[in-house]
Amino acid sequence: MRGAGFSEVSSLLISASAPAAHALYQAVRHREINAIGVFTLAILAVSALATLLTGNPRTALARNGAFTALAAVWLFVTLFTKRPFTYQAAKAMLPRRSAAMERLLATDPSFVRVWRGLTTLWGWGLLVDAALRVVMAYTLPVDTVPALDGVLYAVTWLALQIVTQITLHRTGTLRKIFADGPPPTAKARQQGR
Numbered sequence: 001m002r003g004a005g006f007s008e009v010s011s012l013l014i015s016a017s018a019p020a021a022h023a024l025y026q027a028v029r030h031r032e033i034n035a036i037g038v039f040t041l042a043i044l045a046v047s048a049l050a051t052l053l054t055g056n057p058r059t060a061l062a063r064n065g066a067f068t069a070l071a072a073v074w075l076f077v078t079l080f081t082k083r084p085f086t087y088q089a090a091k092a093m094l095p096r097r098s099a100a101m102e103r104l105l106a107t108d109p110s111f112v113r114v115w116r117g118l119t120t121l122w123g124w125g126l127l128v129d130a131a132l133r134v135v136m137a138y139t140l141p142v143d144t145v146p147a148l149d150g151v152l153y154a155v156t157w158l159a160l161q162i163v164t165q166i167t168l169h170r171t172g173t174l175r176k177i178f179a180d181g182p183p184p185t186a187k188a189r190q191q192g193r
Contacts (some may be wrong), residue, residue, distance in 0.1 A: 016088055027059075031148070032151070056058060057142050058137050058138050058142065061136070061137035061138075061142065061145045061146070061149075062134050062137040062138065064133045064135070064149055065130040065132075065133035065134035065137065066130070067130075067132070068126050068127075068129050068130035068133060069126070069130035071126055072122075072123045072124070072125075072126035072127045072130060073123075075119055075122055075123040075126065076119075076120075076123045076150075078119060079119055079120065079123075080118055082105070083105070083115075084115045084116050084118075084119035085119045085122065086118040086119045086122060086164070087101070087105065087119070088114035090115075094177065097177050097178065100177055100178075100179070100180065101177055104176055108176065110171070111173060111176060114167065114168070114171050114173045117167070118164055118168075121163060121167075122164075123161065125156060125159070125160045126156070128156075129152060129153075129156040132152060133149065133152065134151070136148055136149070157177060159190050
């Protein structure tokens, strides 16, 4: 957009319209208000308003740091629940292991500690990521920040994912989840009849 002659502010505001449109489309399509969609629209609206009021494109660039910081806060809040965020995420990715995971959550304190520790790790990782995004937004050339934003996302996610996998392996958490083997498939259940 910058190459097409748009100003920094216009380019950044237009680029925010895609996630806003997606959130609105999902709300209309599913006829329900999604908390994540409302969160996204609220951050985009506040960022756009602040950018328009200040005329400063760096305000729009800093919004990604705000997204990340709020996500970190949400992760920390889940530490006060029975199911911390990383546990919920793993359970969603392993639906066939759901019963085993719930059983371990209810009976194995070390299993719970691992998920609380990983959620804390991800929360702090996202806070560091958020701080770096804000620093980039206010110190680097405006036209380079969007590309570096994507690089920082990849680096943060990869680093946290590596530590997570090492932790799950070293603590034996994955072994516990899959201790009784994979659940039988429909075909195997039919053959066993």
